[in-house]
Amino acid sequence: MTAARRCRVVLLWHMHQPSYRSPVSGQYVLPWVLMHALRDYHDMPALAAGVEGTRPVFNLVPGLLKQIRDYETLSAPDNFLLLALKDPPDLSPREKQFLLDNFFVVQPETMLKPYRRYSELADKARTYVAGQSGLPRFSNQELADLQVWFFLTWSGRTLRKDERVKALFAKGRDFSREDKELLRDAGFELLRRIVPLHRELVEQGRIEVSASPMYHPILPLLINTNSAREAVPDIQLPAGLFAFPEDAAWHVEKGLKLVSDEIGRPVVGMWPSEGSVSTEALKIMGGCGVKWIATDEKLLHASLGSGPGDRTSLVSTPWVSGDTAIFFRDTVLSDLIGFVYSRWKPDKAASHFVQELAKAAAASRQDRPVFTIAMDGENAWEYYLHGGMEFVESLYRKLAQDDRFEMVSPTDVLAENPPLPRLDRVVAGSWIDGTFRTWIGDPVKNTAWEHLLSARTAVAQHLRKNHGGADRAELQDLMMRAEASDWFWWFGKGHSSPYDAEFDQLFRDHLHAIYLKLHMRPPEALSRPLDPENRDAVKCHPPVHLISPRITGLEDGYYKWLSSGYVEAHQGFSHRPEVLIRELRFAFDLQKLYLKVITGTPIRELMEERGVTLQLHFVLPRTRDVAVSLGRRKSVRVASMDPPEVLREADAAAGSVLELSIPLDWLGVPKRKPHTGVVVDLHLVALRKGREVERFPQSSSVVFTVRGEDLDAENWHA
Numbered sequence: 001m002t003a004a005r006r007c008r009v010v011l012l013w014h015m016h017q018p019s020y021r022s023p024v025s026g027q028y029v030l031p032w033v034l035m036h037a038l039r040d041y042h043d044m045p046a047l048a049a050g051v052e053g054t055r056p057v058f059n060l061v062p063g064l065l066k067q068i069r070d071y072e073t074l075s076a077p078d079n080f081l082l083l084a085l086k087d088p089p090d091l092s093p094r095e096k097q098f099l100l101d102n103f104f105v106v107q108p109e110t111m112l113k114p115y116r117r118y119s120e121l122a123d124k125a126r127t128y129v130a131g132q133s134g135l136p137r138f139s140n141q142e143l144a145d146l147q148v149w150f151f152l153t154w155s156g157r158t159l160r161k162d163e164r165v166k167a168l169f170a171k172g173r174d175f176s177r178e179d180k181e182l183l184r185d186a187g188f189e190l191l192r193r194i195v196p197l198h199r200e201l202v203e204q205g206r207i208e209v210s211a212s213p214m215y216h217p218i219l220p221l222l223i224n225t226n227s228a229r230e231a232v233p234d235i236q237l238p239a240g241l242f243a244f245p246e247d248a249a250w251h252v253e254k255g256l257k258l259v260s261d262e263i264g265r266p267v268v269g270m271w272p273s274e275g276s277v278s279t280e281a282l283k284i285m286g287g288c289g290v291k292w293i294a295t296d297e298k299l300l301h302a303s304l305g306s307g308p309g310d311r312t313s314l315v316s317t318p319w320v321s322g323d324t325a326i327f328f329r330d331t332v333l334s335d336l337i338g339f340v341y342s343r344w345k346p347d348k349a350a351s352h353f354v355q356e357l358a359k360a361a362a363a364s365r366q367d368r369p370v371f372t373i374a375m376d377g378e379n380a381w382e383y384y385l386h387g388g389m390e391f392v393e394s395l396y397r398k399l400a401q402d403d404r405f406e407m408v409s410p411t412d413v414l415a416e417n418p419p420l421p422r423l424d425r426v427v428a429g430s431w432i433d434g435t436f437r438t439w440i441g442d443p444v445k446n447t448a449w450e451h452l453l454s455a456r457t458a459v460a461q462h463l464r465k466n467h468g469g470a471d472r473a474e475l476q477d478l479m480m481r482a483e484a485s486d487w488f489w490w491f492g493k494g495h496s497s498p499y500d501a502e503f504d505q506l507f508r509d510h511l512h513a514i515y516l517k518l519h520m521r522p523p524e525a526l527s528r529p530l531d532p533e534n535r536d537a538v539k540c541h542p543p544v545h546l547i548s549p550r551i552t553g554l555e556d557g558y559y560k561w562l563s564s565g566y567v568e569a570h571q572g573f574s575h576r577p578e579v580l581i582r583e584l585r586f587a588f589d590l591q592k593l594y595l596k597v598i599t600g601t602p603i604r605e606l607m608e609e610r611g612v613t614l615q616l617h618f619v620l621p622r623t624r625d626v627a628v629s630l631g632r633r634k635s636v637r638v639a640s641m642d643p644p645e646v647l648r649e650a651d652a653a654a655g656s657v658l659e660l661s662i663p664l665d666w667l668g669v670p671k672r673k674p675h676t677g678v679v680v681d682l683h684l685v686a687l688r689k690g691r692e693v694e695r696f697p698q699s700s701s702v703v704f705t706v707r708g709e710d711l712d713a714e715n716w717h718a
Helices: 032-037 040-050 062-073 079-085 093-102 108-112 116-126 140-154 163-171 177-191 194-203 219-223 225-230 245-263 279-287 297-304 311-315 331-343 346-363 379-383 385-401 410-415 443-465 470-482 485-490 500-517 603-609 709-714
Strands: 007-015 057-060 208-211 292-296 319-321 324-329 370-376 405-407 565-568 581-588 592-599 612-620 624-630 636-641 644-646 651-654 658-663 678-688 691-696 702-706
Touching (some): 007 346, 032 140, 032 177, 040 177, 040 385, 057 062, 062 177, 062 194, 062 245, 079 140, 079 177, 093 140, 108 116, 116 140, 140 177, 194 208, 194 245, 208 410, 219 245, 219 279, 245 279, 245 470, 279 324, 292 297, 297 311, 297 324, 311 324, 311 346, 324 370, 324 410, 331 370, 331 379, 331 385, 346 370, 346 385, 346 405, 370 379, 385 405, 443 470, 443 485, 470 500, 485 500, 581 678, 581 691, 592 603, 603 612, 603 624, 603 651, 624 658, 636 651, 636 658
Parallel strands (some): 007 370, 007 405, 057 208, 292 324
Antiparallel strands (some): 319 324, 565 581, 612 678, 624 636, 651 658, 678 691, 678 702
């Protein structure tokens, strides 16, 4: 290859994790932002700083940066981190099970088997086959070692050079509380260097930073969900049309500003979420100041309306649409890194890539070909030995030392003001098979879009009436987080993980928070998972007669609750070694709702000796929260939680079981017409010493209809 035809290489690494912080609980439900911060978010730019001649692009999703800032300031608790730091003797059986269920969720070949002690612990956990009762007998020391190893295995190249962390690897086992705290301190010191390192490298001209839309939505679907039909004309779409182009503009504008502010200079490039573009989305991005975007070559071929043809020549130059340049990702070369090289030796893989790149450059008819390699910059490395950094370093060095290649950024290419071929129209699609089927078209995904549309419509109505204030900004932010692509990725068929239920819950938490912010009752359906396969197999048996059971807290009569409705416990997403609540019975007459809570151990013993309290959370007919605990004289205290006051109209007793009654009118059931039928939606939470230990049902609700005298007439023969 002559010097005049020197091949230019754009390496774009996309850094992204969804919003794992629940707007309902305020907690981080999943820890992956923190885990990748221990490794990829610092190690990847640090590698670029260590090899002369590199010029990679780091695409930073604004929502990810916000979460990194959360961790920097410790402004939100992380459930995984809290349990990792807790002393094993203080862990409840449920918390121990949580560690065993979650702290082995790593890539076994690269993150578990290389470490002897971690493997020993995993082997011991495996001896407890699915369905075996009881908690695996892990000693306190074994649990402490597991707590440390989960974080050690996520530690990246830079962190492993820290003397504190090196000492922990050398020690290998018998970790103490002090060891856990040292690892935590080292990890958070590294995390706080991530954003400053990117800013410094941008100032030095060593990297370019681009952005994605704020919370990583699929822009064309926000603009108009009918855009999915451009690639798949017969796709089954949701019942209602979602069409809010102003939301797409918000995500682009806010995302660019946040990343620009963090980096200290204007950001002009964008990887639209999942490479998803359309002609309309490009106009919005261009209008917000985006000078270049990157997406997949499938969309180029679809937009040209023909087969790939001379694909190498087509993809080895940027194109332009409107005022925005488009760098089309070379799918073949990018996928070698993403999906092929993980099991190769790093140097061999890097050499092979350079050979394939040279072949592509030779085949291109462009005078100065530009090959764009764009891919996930974090998740792929879990499958590589040593976190992939040996491969990346070897790749950088081989490209930098080879005169046939020059590593550049898109802005470098455009600065030369080259003549670029023009696309009059860009077919709507994504990097995944050129369609949007990953995010829409499946029945569960469509249900989620319908829920999103209902919430967005309610927000629009509210914003038309209320033009200012901090509440407006907070409400908009909540709504935009609910539009993230990540929720839809995991819904229905196509993708799955051990945490499908958590993604389902996080999505519904965002919508729930939106309705509460609007002072509206959340739809009943949001209290249950969207995907039937993620739901507890809860069968809610309705009452067959009006009854008025005497409140004693005792099992003192076969017929007392015979005509009541009931729900029995069922193991849901996570195995629970100890089930506190076995069954809930419910009934009503014309004035009161009656509840009976049946536990495995007598409820009085649980409350007196183990400090167990209960909370009843009513979603319908009116949002009400009730706390049930033992009072000073060991009598059962029933209190409203908001406002906090004793509910004197209630009656309760705890013995072998808990029984209580609550006035129906306090719940919002009209006194005059209790027979008209009002839906009650509730769930229970058991707490021990103020901390939640169980939800009943585990991931759904108890839903039934209050009936009047017509219920007796309907079931007179029963």
